[in-house]
Amino acid sequence: MKLTKIALAVLLASGLAACNSSTQAVDKKIITEASIPGVTLIESVKSNAGEINIPYKKYKLDNGLTVIVHEDHSDPLVHVDVTYHVGSAREELGKSGFAHFFEHMMFQGSENVADEEHFKIISEAGGTLNGTTNSDRTNYFETVPVNQLEKMLWLEADRMGFLLDAVTQEKFEVQRETVKNERGQRVDNRPYGRLGERVAQAMYPDGHPYSWPVIGFMDDLNRVNVNDLKAFFLKWYGPNNATLTIGGDINANEILPLVTKYFAPIPKGPAIPKVEKTAVTLNADRYISMEDKVHLPLLSMSFPTTYARSEDEAPLDILAEILGGGNNSLLYKNLVKNLLAVQASANHPCQELACSISLYALPNPTAGKTLADMEKIIRDSFVEFEERGVTQDDLDKVKAKIESGAIFGLQSVSGKVSQLAASETFTGNPNSAKDEIARYNKVTKADVMRVFNQYIKGKSAVIMSVVPEGQTQLIAAPDNFTPKAHDFGGPSTTSADDLVARRAVDTFDRSVHPEAGANPAVDVPALWQANTANGIKILGTQSTETPTTAIFIKVPGGLYNEQASKVGLSSMTASLMSEATQNYTTEQMSNALEKLGSQVSIYADKTHTNVYVSSLTKNLDATLKLVEEKLFKPAFNADDFERNKKQSIQNIQHSMKDAGYLASNTYSKLLYGNNIASLPSSGTVESIEAITLDDVKAFYNANFKPQGAQVIIVSDLKESTIEPKIKAALTNWQGKASSVDLNFAEPKVQTNVIYLVDKPGAPQSEIRIGKRGMVEDITGEFFKANLMNFALGGTFNSRINLNLREDKGYTYGARSHFWGDKTSGGFTASAAVRADSTAASITEFTNELNNYAQNGVTDQELMFMRKAINQKDALKYETPNAKLGFLAQILEFDLKPSFVKERNEIVSNISKEEVNALAKKHLNTKEMIYLVVGDAKTLRPELEKLGMQVIDYSL
Structure with missing residues (x-):
């Protein structure tokens, strides 16, 4: 978690304008x-x-x-x-x-x-x-x-x-x-x-x-x-x-x-x-606790420290990194690696007036440790830190993160502008990066030990226990602090007479909307393609704005290659590929990547195992060596497997407390029935328990093959320079995975009824309304259906969102969309709504869908859609990640770059009649299922008043 702070908060400063004082001279x-x-x-x-x-x-x-x-x-x-x-x-x-x-x-x-x-x-x-x-x-x-x-x-x-x-x-x-x-x-x-x-x-x-x-x-x-x-x-x-x-x-x-x-x-x-920056101190440990709808208890310890941009912030950041910032931290070693905790971390969040070092741990129920045990292990880790001290690697990793973060922060105009704005707001100097980088580079081992002694050793903290409802016996210690209660009286009596307004005096008419000039010409990135002898397609483009390289590797083999009894296997395999290799422990690999300022993430989706690589180009060769190690020499250690397996089970059980997770999984089950597409890619408790290490090895050996794999590259290097590097890294990879049958028959399920999943006491209800439908296409009916949906639920100013959020105040956001891939797809309208507005929200959803299907789009909405979509081209290819997504789509659907022009022509020329025909065809609510996840006891009577059958349902 500390990585996030350094990569974002420190990046915010370090990317601002890392130029020396000579660049600040005013140009007369x-x-x-x-x-x-x-x-x-x-x-x-x-x-x-x-x-x-x-x-x-x-x-x-x-x-x-x-x-x-x-x-x-x-x-x-x-x-x-x-x-x-x-x-x-x-x-x-x-x-x-x-x-x-x-x-x-x-x-x-x-x-x-x-x-x-x-x-x-x-x-x-x-x-x-x-x-x-x-x-x-x-x-x-x-x-x-x-x-x-x-x-x-x-x-x-x-x-x-x-x-x-x-x-x-x-x-x-x-x-x-x-x-x-x-x-x-x-x-x-x-x-x-x-x-x-x-x-x-x-x-x-x-x-x-x-x-x-x-x-x-x-x-x-x-x-x-x-x-x-x-x-x-x-x-x-x-x-x-x-x-x-x-x-x-x-x-x-x-x-x-x-x-x-x-x-x-x-x-x-x-x-x-x-606003004065007043130091915050505690004269004794403050224990507080709370019951919550959670699966696992959680211990949080927070120590007040300094304030943002003080001389102590940088060494405190490094201290937090050592204590709990990643796979080389003390909390990882003492709690996560040995399976005592599912998660444990530390970070040093800073605000303008005050900062704190925050540590937390979620005990692994199989270890039998209490929150009191977690507190003791964390305190023992402080003692261990004193003995361990600070290493040069601790300092070097932070410096590498700052450098890479600063460079990556320059990849978008929005990133650069936000950095300038933040630095000006909080320092009065947009060009403060030189000082920001310098204060981290000058941190010494002694500085880190000094702030430990000043803010942590022997100091008091806020220790909070969050426990499952009805399990107060799990708290670390009895509460000894209660916030002061206030009585602010009844409703406010502030009146308009109390206000002193300010009025601008203009010499022009502000009510006249400024006219925009001609749309800027936007060129599709120049692409280059290559193929390897072992069956890999490569697509790349050069982007010279920053000295960085991003690589996206897509290997066929994901959820759809699994058996239902062991669903989650591809995700488990990807997790193990992110652990130890034959030549590196997990900790050694993390350390090597962090010192390069590089990132390698491996994850599985429905159809592929994906590898994302981000590197400063100067460190690309060293990064690719580590990528090769991860991809082709995974250790698949038994200890790593057991730890990831237990963490996966606990994460699933934790997610079952989340209404959105319940809604998504239940909705998939209703749409797909008893086949692999209905199951979560993370697996179920039962399926993860059934997976063995041999299953992981077998899945890797059978599916992680180059035939049909795709590699997308965005780099400041020319094709002639980077193509040989990529081919050299992948040339010894051989084999082809067996194909799978992806025919997902639609289950027989009642439509135009409400399926109700109970989440007792939920203050909000999750709503899903929809049906199975078209597979994804690029310029066909699927694409056109989403154009049709734009005015209905595809933008903030859509009918659905304006109705439920802006007019009624039922929700924070409501939407609808057509979704899909090459195998299947569908339509969904969704929102998380205030519990007492659940029935009314369903009525509004149904009315909006039916009205749009019957009466279609207005001329104004059609024009709005055309302008909004066709003028987005300038945003599509700005950053390396945006280019990665664009190129990945080209490879997946075997497209020519001209598809962008074809789509623009469709947007410009699609008729009102075609849009309305699509609405009538795809928005028949009688063909849709309705799903509600919420407090069934209070919801059922209200839902039954809608005149629809209400069916209790559970996973």
Whole structure:
């Protein structure tokens, strides 16, 4: 888990602009060219050859808005990010969740943007968008073809300066329900979902800005009114508390007039108070516990440490890595490797004001260890660390992760823009990467020991036990801490009279939507192909933006090659291929890859065993040697097998507590009946128990063959350089697997009835509605059916989502789609809905499906679909991973690159009559099954009122 923090949080900084101080000199010529009233150029940072950096220009408007511009002409795209320096940490006690709530409200329309129009405008432009909130900032972002930039600036400026009059009581109520649904889906209805907020309550003093969750407490949101929310906006959402970052195929001097046009008239907000970083300490261990709908108990230990970007953060990161960051960590050795725990890990999450080292363990029930035992082993591991000390490998691995993470972070314009925005927001310097990298590179062994002594040894922690319902005897120790209770009174009395609004004065009409220019020309990547003597097809393309190589190997043989009695065998085999080899232990292999900054992941799906390789090109030869070792010399050790087998069983039993997992597996069973396609690729408890090590060896020997395998490559190397490397790595691989019959007959199952799976006490219900249908195709009826579905359930502004989420507030999201592969496919509409709206949601789903089938698409919806899909081309090939997916599709379906043009022509020319005929053909609800996973006791009476038969069902 620590790997994630270093690869993301540290990457966020290290990829920002790793250039030396000489690159920060201000270019006087640019200042002259960019002399626009009300705009000040702060600095211009250029790209230096051989350095990992993001060139940019930083400006400040008179109203306090910081503007950062990054020119990247590699793709005809632009990414716009507006980051406000406000998160849950700037809320008040008793008014939690406001920052996240406003993330929702900012998409609900503004003075010149109609309700639900924000998503529609960006989707229609061929773009993607989202917003996120954490404890310290809220950001809103979109990636669009470059011709759509002015429209994006207009949208972001309108909600920065012209939002409040559009925030109505009705919108407030609907989004409050949406937030409740989001909390239900992500927190209350998820195993261990409340762990973080409970630990935070115990870790931080009462009233500390990190003592409540980002999503907030529902009691707080229920108590406040729309004027409380408006007051929060007026305080924090001014331009002087925001950073606008724009990156892509643009010119800074050309876009600055647009920035000033839309943003300069917005008045600045009140002065932003500085938030102090106060050290958090505990005077004694705080034990807390909670019962939850979980299969395994969990122990969490959290020690307060420093704050983000302090001098102690880097050595604490390395300390957490040593304690529990991977296969070479102490917790892995002392708990996971010896089968005492199913999982054990440590990380050092950091926030602007405070950080903590967090350790957790889930005991393996077969080992007979309690949570108290877990705590003792973790504490004993601290003692062992003192004796072990810090090795040079510990330091080298982190440095390699930082370097590779920084480079991989440059592969997309969105990644570069988000890095610039975050660094500016939290340091005031987009170009802070030099300092970030330096502070990790200068960490010594003594530094790591110092922070261990300062923050861990002999220090107090929050120790939380999460136990299955009714099993409080399993807690590590009796609770000795209770959060302070507060009475904040009744409903808020904040009125509109309490607000002091800010109004912009314009010299133009903001109600006029900016027009986009012509769509940018987007070229399909130039491809090269090769075949090997042992039957492998290779497809590659050169991508020179970063010195990296990504390789995707697809080997026939997955779930469909298994027997039902031992389902999960291909996944188990893939897991064992990720363990020890004939020449490397699991730990040695992990260490070797980490020191290269490389990743190799192996996993099985329905039809293939897949190998994904990611490497800095300079380390590709060494990485390929390790790939060869993994693929062709797996050790298949008995100890590794037993550990993975027990972990798989526990993971399955854990997943059975998750409503979404139950719904997916039950739905597959109803659609496919008694054949392999109905079973989960991870297996069942019974099937995994039946698998032996000999089964794994036999599956590998029978199926892991080169004939029919595919290799997809995206690298900065030329074909003439990389093709021999790949062929050399795979040339000695021989053989062909036997083919399998993939004829999945449809079972006889009742349709137009509701199958009900009981999940007692569930606050939400999972709904699936659908049927078997077409296999996947590229330019045929399957493709066209998804075009038909776009307006129904294929986008945020679809009928289904707007109805159930935006109009009714029943769900966090509802959707529909046609799915499939070469063997089978179908149609599914789905949502996780508030439990008390389950019956009403089914009614709305049915009405929307029936109405669309009977009356078809509108002219406006058809035009929306055409614009949204045909303008997405600029986003399809931007990153190496996007190119991998594109090339994999070409190989799988034996396509020519011209299929992209064929699809675009279909989108442009498909008639309303053909769309409506497809809807009528495929959306007959009488032919569909209805599945509900939820609290059967309360749901059954309501579902029976719908007039449909309700059938109890279980796996």
